[in-house]
Amino acid sequence: MQTSSNPARHPFIAMLMSAALPGWGQLYNGELNKAIWWGLGFFCLTIPSTVAIALYLPPESMLDGFILSGLTLLALWFGGMIDAWQSAKRKSEYQPYSWQNSGVYVLVFLLSNFFVLPIIMQFVRKYEMESFLVPSGSMEPTILTNEMFFADKRYNCPGCKTKVQRGDIAIFVYPNDRNQYFIKRIIGLPGEKIKISGTTIYINGKPLTLVQQPLKQGVQVTETDGKRSWNVVWSKPNLALPQTELTIPNGYMFALGDNRSASHDSRFYGAVPLADVIGKARFVWLSVKGNSIRWERMGHLLP
DSSP: OBOSOOOOOOHHHHHHHHHHSTTHHHHHTTOHHHHHHHHHHHHHHHHHHHHHHHHHSOHHHHHHHHHHHHHHHHHHHHHHHHHHHHHHHTOSSOOOBTTOSHHHHHHHHHHIIIIIHHHHHHHHHHHTEEEEEEOSSTTTTTSOTTEEEEEESSBSSTTOSBOOOTTOEEEEEOTTOTTOEEEEEEEEOTTOEEEEETTEEEETTEEOEEEEEEOSSSEEEEEEOSSOEEEEEESSTTSOOOOOEEEOOTTEEEEEOSBGGGOOSHHHHOOEEGGGEEEEEEEEEEEEETTEEOGGGTTOBOO
């Protein structure tokens, strides 16, 4: 139902409202149907679109997918602002509906930004994917210092198809401080006998080492589980580190950093409960060195 008053819609106000929240300006203009579609488009192109690209697109297509999604989001955002402006200009003789008042506008804005969006983000972070920052070089050369990556949360959880495997780069709760998360590579699985001697790791008496290659400082070792391989470095191969030899308890795993001479890992705090593994590193989405961006690392798939 519309009121008997006859104020015009202000184009600048409508545009600013759509800039703050796509669809909000259309709501101000009394175009409820358009407001819903502009709002749905915005929400779908932010979180759900990012999840779909990160988890379901082939690795070689992810960067293109993010660029296309970002450009589409910008086009929708500016398109919504222009549409709100133009629509408001046409409403010089306008009778507002009874529900069109400042209280409704504020309520919609608050519900969208502080209720709907946080709920969606919380669900995604818990069950789908989450972004993490690596502040140290303990996983070099695989993950560099100050890189941000997406972790797949559909991993090692009830009903999840993806289970813990050797070679996975896992995110887990740090045993000595349960308010922190650590990222390391899973090397040993429940019930296995692990032995570390020098730069060689043995699982049930079988070495993981495939190739050793000298570096300017240290040694690069290619390790394999027979199905896939990964590179690690021992920058100080003669450094006195714990020479581990143990049987991993049931329900636990043994994790090491890929920068073996500069990693605080299971050699120091022991095996990690599988129940504390919350995700698997998938790919780098931002890599920063000083004031510059390592563009070649964008979209880098983590082995």
